[in-house]
Amino acid sequence: MKTVERYKKGVSFHLVTALKYLALTLAGFSCILPFVWVALSSVKPDKEIYSNSFGLPKIWVWSNYKDAWKGAQVAASFLNSIFYSFTSVALLILVAAMASYILARVWTGKILYNFFALGIMIPIHAVIIPMLMILRRLGLVNTRLGIILAYTVAELSFSIFILVAFMKTIPKEIEEAAQIDGSSRLRTFFQIILPISKPGLATIGTFAFINSWNDLLLALVITSGPKLSTLNLACFNLRGLYVQHYGLITAGLMIMMIPVIVIYIFFQEQLVKGITAGAVKS
Incomplete structure:
Protein backbone atom coordinates (compact mmCIF):
# COMPACT_ATOMS: atom_id res chain seq x y z
CA MET A 1 0.00 0.00 0.00
CA LYS A 2 2.80 2.41 0.87
CA THR A 3 4.51 1.69 -2.46
CA VAL A 4 1.28 2.44 -4.35
CA GLU A 5 0.77 5.69 -2.45
CA ARG A 6 4.35 6.75 -3.13
CA TYR A 7 3.88 5.93 -6.81
CA LYS A 8 0.68 8.01 -6.95
CA LYS A 9 2.37 10.94 -5.19
CA GLY A 10 5.29 10.72 -7.59
CA VAL A 11 3.00 10.68 -10.63
CA SER A 12 0.96 13.63 -9.34
CA PHE A 13 4.14 15.58 -8.54
CA HIS A 14 5.54 15.03 -12.03
CA LEU A 15 2.18 15.93 -13.56
CA VAL A 16 2.00 19.21 -11.63
CA THR A 17 5.61 19.99 -12.58
CA ALA A 18 4.86 19.29 -16.25
CA LEU A 19 1.82 21.56 -16.15
CA LYS A 20 3.91 24.33 -14.56
CA PHE A 29 6.05 32.09 -26.14
CA SER A 30 3.31 34.71 -25.86
CA CYS A 31 5.90 37.27 -24.70
CA SER A 41 8.50 42.55 -40.34
CA SER A 42 11.41 44.99 -40.12
CA VAL A 43 13.15 43.26 -43.05
CA LYS A 44 10.07 42.69 -45.23
CA PRO A 45 8.35 44.83 -47.85
CA ASP A 46 4.92 46.12 -46.81
CA LYS A 47 3.01 43.69 -49.06
CA GLU A 48 4.73 40.66 -47.59
CA ILE A 49 3.95 41.76 -44.03
CA TYR A 50 0.24 41.26 -44.78
CA SER A 51 0.59 38.07 -46.85
CA ASN A 52 3.35 36.33 -44.86
CA SER A 53 3.22 37.75 -41.35
CA PHE A 54 5.20 35.15 -39.37
CA GLY A 55 7.16 33.45 -42.14
CA LEU A 56 10.71 34.19 -43.13
CA PRO A 57 10.92 37.03 -45.65
CA LYS A 58 11.23 36.06 -49.30
CA ILE A 59 13.06 39.32 -49.95
CA TRP A 60 15.25 40.69 -47.14
CA VAL A 61 14.73 44.46 -47.21
CA TRP A 62 17.59 45.79 -45.03
CA SER A 63 17.01 49.24 -46.48
CA ASN A 64 14.10 49.63 -44.05
CA TYR A 65 16.64 50.32 -41.29
CA LYS A 66 18.46 52.87 -43.43
CA ASP A 67 15.23 54.64 -44.39
CA ALA A 68 13.94 54.56 -40.78
CA TRP A 69 17.25 55.97 -39.50
CA LYS A 70 17.04 58.86 -41.95
CA GLY A 71 13.30 59.43 -41.72
CA ALA A 72 11.62 61.58 -39.05
CA GLN A 73 15.08 62.53 -37.68
CA VAL A 74 15.49 59.16 -35.95
CA ALA A 75 19.26 59.62 -35.62
CA ALA A 76 18.92 62.90 -33.69
CA SER A 77 16.04 61.50 -31.65
CA PHE A 78 18.14 58.45 -30.76
CA LEU A 79 20.83 60.70 -29.28
CA ASN A 80 18.16 62.72 -27.46
CA SER A 81 16.73 59.58 -25.88
CA ILE A 82 20.20 58.44 -24.82
CA PHE A 83 20.85 61.82 -23.19
CA TYR A 84 17.43 62.07 -21.50
CA SER A 85 17.47 58.51 -20.19
CA PHE A 86 21.00 58.43 -18.78
CA THR A 87 20.80 61.94 -17.30
CA SER A 88 17.45 61.28 -15.63
CA VAL A 89 18.71 57.93 -14.30
CA SER A 100 15.95 56.37 0.98
CA TYR A 101 18.92 56.56 3.33
CA ILE A 102 17.15 59.15 5.45
CA LEU A 103 13.94 57.10 5.52
CA ALA A 104 15.79 53.88 6.36
CA ARG A 105 18.17 55.25 9.00
CA VAL A 106 17.15 58.70 10.30
CA TRP A 107 13.38 59.21 9.99
CA THR A 108 12.27 55.61 10.34
CA GLY A 109 8.61 56.44 10.89
CA LYS A 110 5.99 55.08 8.52
CA ILE A 111 4.23 58.38 7.77
CA LEU A 112 6.86 59.90 5.48
CA TYR A 113 7.65 56.53 3.89
CA ASN A 114 3.97 55.90 3.12
CA PHE A 115 3.74 59.41 1.67
CA PHE A 116 6.41 58.57 -0.91
CA ALA A 117 5.12 55.05 -1.48
CA LEU A 118 1.64 56.44 -2.16
CA GLY A 119 2.96 57.84 -5.42
CA ILE A 120 3.21 54.31 -6.83
CA MET A 121 -0.59 54.03 -6.83
CA ILE A 122 -1.09 57.32 -8.70
CA PRO A 123 -0.80 56.90 -12.49
CA ILE A 124 1.24 59.45 -14.42
CA HIS A 125 -1.87 60.32 -16.45
CA ALA A 126 -3.52 61.74 -13.32
CA VAL A 127 -0.72 64.23 -12.67
CA ILE A 128 0.28 65.12 -16.21
CA ILE A 129 -1.76 68.36 -16.25
CA PRO A 130 -0.47 69.69 -12.87
CA MET A 131 3.06 68.70 -13.89
CA LEU A 132 2.69 70.57 -17.19
CA MET A 133 1.37 73.65 -15.39
CA ILE A 134 4.31 73.65 -12.96
CA LEU A 135 6.83 73.23 -15.78
CA ARG A 136 5.16 76.03 -17.73
CA ARG A 137 5.41 78.42 -14.77
CA LEU A 138 9.08 77.54 -14.37
CA GLY A 139 9.71 78.04 -18.08
CA LEU A 140 10.77 74.42 -18.57
CA VAL A 141 8.23 73.37 -21.22
CA ASN A 142 9.89 72.35 -24.49
CA THR A 143 13.32 72.18 -22.83
CA ARG A 144 15.73 69.32 -22.17
CA LEU A 145 15.79 70.07 -18.45
CA GLY A 146 11.99 69.88 -18.30
CA ILE A 147 11.79 66.39 -19.82
CA ILE A 148 14.66 65.15 -17.61
CA LEU A 149 12.93 66.42 -14.46
CA ALA A 150 9.65 64.87 -15.58
CA TYR A 151 11.29 61.46 -16.07
CA THR A 152 13.00 61.73 -12.68
CA VAL A 153 9.83 62.65 -10.80
CA ALA A 154 7.81 59.92 -12.53
CA GLU A 155 10.16 57.19 -11.21
CA LEU A 156 10.95 58.65 -7.78
CA SER A 157 8.25 56.92 -5.69
CA PHE A 158 8.99 53.44 -6.99
CA SER A 159 12.74 53.96 -6.61
CA ILE A 160 12.40 55.07 -2.99
CA PHE A 161 10.13 52.10 -2.29
CA ILE A 162 12.79 49.67 -3.59
CA LEU A 163 15.83 51.38 -2.05
CA VAL A 164 14.39 51.79 1.45
CA ALA A 165 13.77 48.04 1.65
CA PHE A 166 17.30 47.38 0.39
CA MET A 167 19.06 49.82 2.74
CA LYS A 168 17.26 48.37 5.76
CA THR A 169 19.12 45.11 5.09
CA ILE A 170 22.51 46.82 5.45
CA PRO A 171 23.92 46.09 8.96
CA LYS A 172 23.99 49.16 11.20
CA GLU A 173 27.31 48.01 12.64
CA ILE A 174 29.03 49.16 9.43
CA GLU A 175 27.82 52.73 9.93
CA GLU A 176 28.60 52.64 13.64
CA ALA A 177 32.16 51.53 12.91
CA ALA A 178 32.53 54.37 10.40
CA GLN A 179 31.22 56.91 12.93
CA ILE A 180 33.68 55.64 15.55
CA ASP A 181 36.48 56.24 13.06
CA GLY A 182 35.31 59.86 12.74
CA SER A 183 33.37 59.61 9.49
CA SER A 184 30.53 62.10 9.04
CA ARG A 185 27.08 60.97 7.92
CA LEU A 186 27.62 62.48 4.47
CA ARG A 187 30.94 60.71 4.01
CA THR A 206 17.38 49.69 -15.04
CA PHE A 207 13.66 50.21 -14.44
CA ALA A 208 14.01 53.98 -14.80
CA PHE A 209 16.02 53.66 -18.01
CA ILE A 210 13.48 51.29 -19.57
CA ASN A 211 10.52 53.49 -18.61
CA LEU A 218 5.58 62.88 -21.42
CA ALA A 219 7.67 63.54 -24.51
CA LEU A 220 4.53 64.21 -26.55
CA VAL A 221 3.17 66.68 -23.97
CA ILE A 222 6.32 68.49 -22.82
CA THR A 223 8.30 68.73 -26.07
CA SER A 224 6.96 70.23 -29.28
CA GLY A 225 9.97 70.67 -31.55
CA PRO A 226 11.70 67.96 -33.63
CA LYS A 227 15.08 68.94 -32.17
CA LEU A 228 13.95 67.78 -28.71
CA SER A 229 11.88 64.73 -29.69
CA THR A 230 12.67 61.28 -28.31
CA LEU A 231 13.17 58.10 -30.32
CA ASN A 232 9.74 56.80 -29.35
CA LEU A 233 8.17 60.01 -30.60
CA ALA A 234 10.18 59.81 -33.83
CA CYS A 235 8.98 56.23 -34.42
CA PHE A 236 5.45 57.41 -33.75
CA ASN A 237 5.92 60.05 -36.44
CA LEU A 238 7.00 57.41 -38.98
CA ARG A 239 3.38 56.47 -39.49
CA GLY A 240 1.59 57.93 -42.49
CA LEU A 241 -1.70 59.80 -42.47
CA TYR A 242 -3.48 57.42 -44.87
CA VAL A 243 -0.90 54.68 -45.58
CA GLN A 244 1.03 52.83 -42.87
CA HIS A 245 4.54 51.72 -43.88
CA TYR A 246 4.92 48.93 -41.36
CA GLY A 247 8.36 48.00 -42.65
CA LEU A 248 9.73 51.41 -41.64
CA ILE A 249 7.78 51.46 -38.37
CA THR A 250 8.97 48.01 -37.25
CA ALA A 251 12.55 48.86 -38.24
CA GLY A 252 12.30 51.94 -36.03
CA LEU A 253 10.91 49.78 -33.22
CA MET A 254 13.86 47.39 -33.53
CA ILE A 255 16.27 50.33 -33.29
CA MET A 256 14.41 51.42 -30.17
CA MET A 257 14.42 47.98 -28.52
CA ILE A 258 18.10 47.12 -28.94
CA PRO A 259 19.49 49.47 -26.19
CA VAL A 260 16.89 48.27 -23.68
CA ILE A 261 17.75 44.62 -24.34
CA VAL A 262 21.47 45.32 -23.97
CA ILE A 263 20.96 47.22 -20.68
CA TYR A 264 18.81 44.44 -19.25
CA ILE A 265 21.31 41.71 -20.23
CA PHE A 266 24.16 43.51 -18.46
CA PHE A 267 22.20 44.32 -15.28
CA GLN A 268 19.80 41.38 -14.94
CA GLU A 269 21.71 39.84 -12.01
CA GLN A 270 21.74 43.10 -10.03
CA LEU A 271 18.11 43.62 -10.99
CA VAL A 272 17.01 40.37 -9.37
CA LYS A 273 19.13 41.01 -6.27
CA GLY A 274 17.67 44.48 -5.82
CA ILE A 275 14.07 43.34 -6.22
CA THR A 276 14.39 40.44 -3.76
CA ALA A 277 16.30 42.47 -1.14
CA GLY A 278 14.34 42.61 2.09
CA ALA A 279 11.89 39.93 0.96
CA VAL A 280 13.35 37.31 3.34
CA LYS A 281 14.21 38.19 6.92
CA SER A 282 17.24 36.51 8.41
Whole structure:
Protein backbone atom coordinates (compact mmCIF):
# COMPACT_ATOMS: atom_id res chain seq x y z
CA MET A 1 0.00 0.00 0.00
CA LYS A 2 2.80 2.41 0.87
CA THR A 3 4.51 1.69 -2.46
CA VAL A 4 1.28 2.44 -4.35
CA GLU A 5 0.77 5.69 -2.45
CA ARG A 6 4.35 6.75 -3.13
CA TYR A 7 3.88 5.93 -6.81
CA LYS A 8 0.68 8.01 -6.95
CA LYS A 9 2.37 10.94 -5.19
CA GLY A 10 5.29 10.72 -7.59
CA VAL A 11 3.00 10.68 -10.63
CA SER A 12 0.96 13.63 -9.34
CA PHE A 13 4.14 15.58 -8.54
CA HIS A 14 5.54 15.03 -12.03
CA LEU A 15 2.18 15.93 -13.56
CA VAL A 16 2.00 19.21 -11.63
CA THR A 17 5.61 19.99 -12.58
CA ALA A 18 4.86 19.29 -16.25
CA LEU A 19 1.82 21.56 -16.15
CA LYS A 20 3.91 24.33 -14.56
CA TYR A 21 6.56 24.08 -17.26
CA LEU A 22 3.85 24.02 -19.92
CA ALA A 23 2.27 27.19 -18.51
CA LEU A 24 5.67 28.90 -18.31
CA THR A 25 6.47 27.83 -21.89
CA LEU A 26 3.17 29.24 -23.17
CA ALA A 27 3.72 32.47 -21.23
CA GLY A 28 7.24 32.82 -22.60
CA PHE A 29 6.05 32.09 -26.14
CA SER A 30 3.31 34.71 -25.86
CA CYS A 31 5.90 37.27 -24.70
CA ILE A 32 8.46 36.56 -27.43
CA LEU A 33 5.93 36.24 -30.28
CA PRO A 34 5.40 40.03 -30.73
CA PHE A 35 9.17 40.57 -30.72
CA VAL A 36 9.63 37.90 -33.42
CA TRP A 37 6.89 39.52 -35.51
CA VAL A 38 8.50 42.95 -35.24
CA ALA A 39 11.95 41.54 -36.08
CA LEU A 40 10.69 39.68 -39.16
CA SER A 41 8.50 42.55 -40.34
CA SER A 42 11.41 44.99 -40.12
CA VAL A 43 13.15 43.26 -43.05
CA LYS A 44 10.07 42.69 -45.23
CA PRO A 45 8.35 44.83 -47.85
CA ASP A 46 4.92 46.12 -46.81
CA LYS A 47 3.01 43.69 -49.06
CA GLU A 48 4.73 40.66 -47.59
CA ILE A 49 3.95 41.76 -44.03
CA TYR A 50 0.24 41.26 -44.78
CA SER A 51 0.59 38.07 -46.85
CA ASN A 52 3.35 36.33 -44.86
CA SER A 53 3.22 37.75 -41.35
CA PHE A 54 5.20 35.15 -39.37
CA GLY A 55 7.16 33.45 -42.14
CA LEU A 56 10.71 34.19 -43.13
CA PRO A 57 10.92 37.03 -45.65
CA LYS A 58 11.23 36.06 -49.30
CA ILE A 59 13.06 39.32 -49.95
CA TRP A 60 15.25 40.69 -47.14
CA VAL A 61 14.73 44.46 -47.21
CA TRP A 62 17.59 45.79 -45.03
CA SER A 63 17.01 49.24 -46.48
CA ASN A 64 14.10 49.63 -44.05
CA TYR A 65 16.64 50.32 -41.29
CA LYS A 66 18.46 52.87 -43.43
CA ASP A 67 15.23 54.64 -44.39
CA ALA A 68 13.94 54.56 -40.78
CA TRP A 69 17.25 55.97 -39.50
CA LYS A 70 17.04 58.86 -41.95
CA GLY A 71 13.30 59.43 -41.72
CA ALA A 72 11.62 61.58 -39.05
CA GLN A 73 15.08 62.53 -37.68
CA VAL A 74 15.49 59.16 -35.95
CA ALA A 75 19.26 59.62 -35.62
CA ALA A 76 18.92 62.90 -33.69
CA SER A 77 16.04 61.50 -31.65
CA PHE A 78 18.14 58.45 -30.76
CA LEU A 79 20.83 60.70 -29.28
CA ASN A 80 18.16 62.72 -27.46
CA SER A 81 16.73 59.58 -25.88
CA ILE A 82 20.20 58.44 -24.82
CA PHE A 83 20.85 61.82 -23.19
CA TYR A 84 17.43 62.07 -21.50
CA SER A 85 17.47 58.51 -20.19
CA PHE A 86 21.00 58.43 -18.78
CA THR A 87 20.80 61.94 -17.30
CA SER A 88 17.45 61.28 -15.63
CA VAL A 89 18.71 57.93 -14.30
CA ALA A 90 21.81 59.58 -12.80
CA LEU A 91 19.71 62.31 -11.17
CA LEU A 92 17.16 59.77 -9.96
CA ILE A 93 19.80 57.53 -8.38
CA LEU A 94 21.29 60.46 -6.47
CA VAL A 95 17.98 61.87 -5.19
CA ALA A 96 16.33 58.50 -4.47
CA ALA A 97 19.41 57.13 -2.69
CA MET A 98 19.68 60.17 -0.40
CA ALA A 99 15.96 60.14 0.40
CA SER A 100 15.95 56.37 0.98
CA TYR A 101 18.92 56.56 3.33
CA ILE A 102 17.15 59.15 5.45
CA LEU A 103 13.94 57.10 5.52
CA ALA A 104 15.79 53.88 6.36
CA ARG A 105 18.17 55.25 9.00
CA VAL A 106 17.15 58.70 10.30
CA TRP A 107 13.38 59.21 9.99
CA THR A 108 12.27 55.61 10.34
CA GLY A 109 8.61 56.44 10.89
CA LYS A 110 5.99 55.08 8.52
CA ILE A 111 4.23 58.38 7.77
CA LEU A 112 6.86 59.90 5.48
CA TYR A 113 7.65 56.53 3.89
CA ASN A 114 3.97 55.90 3.12
CA PHE A 115 3.74 59.41 1.67
CA PHE A 116 6.41 58.57 -0.91
CA ALA A 117 5.12 55.05 -1.48
CA LEU A 118 1.64 56.44 -2.16
CA GLY A 119 2.96 57.84 -5.42
CA ILE A 120 3.21 54.31 -6.83
CA MET A 121 -0.59 54.03 -6.83
CA ILE A 122 -1.09 57.32 -8.70
CA PRO A 123 -0.80 56.90 -12.49
CA ILE A 124 1.24 59.45 -14.42
CA HIS A 125 -1.87 60.32 -16.45
CA ALA A 126 -3.52 61.74 -13.32
CA VAL A 127 -0.72 64.23 -12.67
CA ILE A 128 0.28 65.12 -16.21
CA ILE A 129 -1.76 68.36 -16.25
CA PRO A 130 -0.47 69.69 -12.87
CA MET A 131 3.06 68.70 -13.89
CA LEU A 132 2.69 70.57 -17.19
CA MET A 133 1.37 73.65 -15.39
CA ILE A 134 4.31 73.65 -12.96
CA LEU A 135 6.83 73.23 -15.78
CA ARG A 136 5.16 76.03 -17.73
CA ARG A 137 5.41 78.42 -14.77
CA LEU A 138 9.08 77.54 -14.37
CA GLY A 139 9.71 78.04 -18.08
CA LEU A 140 10.77 74.42 -18.57
CA VAL A 141 8.23 73.37 -21.22
CA ASN A 142 9.89 72.35 -24.49
CA THR A 143 13.32 72.18 -22.83
CA ARG A 144 15.73 69.32 -22.17
CA LEU A 145 15.79 70.07 -18.45
CA GLY A 146 11.99 69.88 -18.30
CA ILE A 147 11.79 66.39 -19.82
CA ILE A 148 14.66 65.15 -17.61
CA LEU A 149 12.93 66.42 -14.46
CA ALA A 150 9.65 64.87 -15.58
CA TYR A 151 11.29 61.46 -16.07
CA THR A 152 13.00 61.73 -12.68
CA VAL A 153 9.83 62.65 -10.80
CA ALA A 154 7.81 59.92 -12.53
CA GLU A 155 10.16 57.19 -11.21
CA LEU A 156 10.95 58.65 -7.78
CA SER A 157 8.25 56.92 -5.69
CA PHE A 158 8.99 53.44 -6.99
CA SER A 159 12.74 53.96 -6.61
CA ILE A 160 12.40 55.07 -2.99
CA PHE A 161 10.13 52.10 -2.29
CA ILE A 162 12.79 49.67 -3.59
CA LEU A 163 15.83 51.38 -2.05
CA VAL A 164 14.39 51.79 1.45
CA ALA A 165 13.77 48.04 1.65
CA PHE A 166 17.30 47.38 0.39
CA MET A 167 19.06 49.82 2.74
CA LYS A 168 17.26 48.37 5.76
CA THR A 169 19.12 45.11 5.09
CA ILE A 170 22.51 46.82 5.45
CA PRO A 171 23.92 46.09 8.96
CA LYS A 172 23.99 49.16 11.20
CA GLU A 173 27.31 48.01 12.64
CA ILE A 174 29.03 49.16 9.43
CA GLU A 175 27.82 52.73 9.93
CA GLU A 176 28.60 52.64 13.64
CA ALA A 177 32.16 51.53 12.91
CA ALA A 178 32.53 54.37 10.40
CA GLN A 179 31.22 56.91 12.93
CA ILE A 180 33.68 55.64 15.55
CA ASP A 181 36.48 56.24 13.06
CA GLY A 182 35.31 59.86 12.74
CA SER A 183 33.37 59.61 9.49
CA SER A 184 30.53 62.10 9.04
CA ARG A 185 27.08 60.97 7.92
CA LEU A 186 27.62 62.48 4.47
CA ARG A 187 30.94 60.71 4.01
CA THR A 188 29.45 57.45 5.32
CA PHE A 189 26.66 57.71 2.78
CA PHE A 190 28.85 58.35 -0.27
CA GLN A 191 31.79 56.08 0.61
CA ILE A 192 30.06 53.19 2.36
CA ILE A 193 26.30 53.05 1.82
CA LEU A 194 26.29 53.84 -1.92
CA PRO A 195 28.90 51.20 -2.86
CA ILE A 196 27.07 48.57 -0.80
CA SER A 197 23.76 49.54 -2.43
CA LYS A 198 24.92 48.81 -6.00
CA PRO A 199 22.35 46.01 -6.58
CA GLY A 200 19.49 48.27 -5.46
CA LEU A 201 20.82 51.18 -7.50
CA ALA A 202 21.14 48.94 -10.55
CA THR A 203 17.54 47.83 -10.07
CA ILE A 204 16.03 51.30 -9.98
CA GLY A 205 18.41 52.48 -12.70
CA THR A 206 17.38 49.69 -15.04
CA PHE A 207 13.66 50.21 -14.44
CA ALA A 208 14.01 53.98 -14.80
CA PHE A 209 16.02 53.66 -18.01
CA ILE A 210 13.48 51.29 -19.57
CA ASN A 211 10.52 53.49 -18.61
CA SER A 212 12.23 56.68 -19.76
CA TRP A 213 13.34 55.08 -23.00
CA ASN A 214 9.85 53.73 -23.74
CA ASP A 215 8.02 56.91 -22.77
CA LEU A 216 5.77 58.55 -25.33
CA LEU A 217 3.23 60.52 -23.27
CA LEU A 218 5.58 62.88 -21.42
CA ALA A 219 7.67 63.54 -24.51
CA LEU A 220 4.53 64.21 -26.55
CA VAL A 221 3.17 66.68 -23.97
CA ILE A 222 6.32 68.49 -22.82
CA THR A 223 8.30 68.73 -26.07
CA SER A 224 6.96 70.23 -29.28
CA GLY A 225 9.97 70.67 -31.55
CA PRO A 226 11.70 67.96 -33.63
CA LYS A 227 15.08 68.94 -32.17
CA LEU A 228 13.95 67.78 -28.71
CA SER A 229 11.88 64.73 -29.69
CA THR A 230 12.67 61.28 -28.31
CA LEU A 231 13.17 58.10 -30.32
CA ASN A 232 9.74 56.80 -29.35
CA LEU A 233 8.17 60.01 -30.60
CA ALA A 234 10.18 59.81 -33.83
CA CYS A 235 8.98 56.23 -34.42
CA PHE A 236 5.45 57.41 -33.75
CA ASN A 237 5.92 60.05 -36.44
CA LEU A 238 7.00 57.41 -38.98
CA ARG A 239 3.38 56.47 -39.49
CA GLY A 240 1.59 57.93 -42.49
CA LEU A 241 -1.70 59.80 -42.47
CA TYR A 242 -3.48 57.42 -44.87
CA VAL A 243 -0.90 54.68 -45.58
CA GLN A 244 1.03 52.83 -42.87
CA HIS A 245 4.54 51.72 -43.88
CA TYR A 246 4.92 48.93 -41.36
CA GLY A 247 8.36 48.00 -42.65
CA LEU A 248 9.73 51.41 -41.64
CA ILE A 249 7.78 51.46 -38.37
CA THR A 250 8.97 48.01 -37.25
CA ALA A 251 12.55 48.86 -38.24
CA GLY A 252 12.30 51.94 -36.03
CA LEU A 253 10.91 49.78 -33.22
CA MET A 254 13.86 47.39 -33.53
CA ILE A 255 16.27 50.33 -33.29
CA MET A 256 14.41 51.42 -30.17
CA MET A 257 14.42 47.98 -28.52
CA ILE A 258 18.10 47.12 -28.94
CA PRO A 259 19.49 49.47 -26.19
CA VAL A 260 16.89 48.27 -23.68
CA ILE A 261 17.75 44.62 -24.34
CA VAL A 262 21.47 45.32 -23.97
CA ILE A 263 20.96 47.22 -20.68
CA TYR A 264 18.81 44.44 -19.25
CA ILE A 265 21.31 41.71 -20.23
CA PHE A 266 24.16 43.51 -18.46
CA PHE A 267 22.20 44.32 -15.28
CA GLN A 268 19.80 41.38 -14.94
CA GLU A 269 21.71 39.84 -12.01
CA GLN A 270 21.74 43.10 -10.03
CA LEU A 271 18.11 43.62 -10.99
CA VAL A 272 17.01 40.37 -9.37
CA LYS A 273 19.13 41.01 -6.27
CA GLY A 274 17.67 44.48 -5.82
CA ILE A 275 14.07 43.34 -6.22
CA THR A 276 14.39 40.44 -3.76
CA ALA A 277 16.30 42.47 -1.14
CA GLY A 278 14.34 42.61 2.09
CA ALA A 279 11.89 39.93 0.96
CA VAL A 280 13.35 37.31 3.34
CA LYS A 281 14.21 38.19 6.92
CA SER A 282 17.24 36.51 8.41
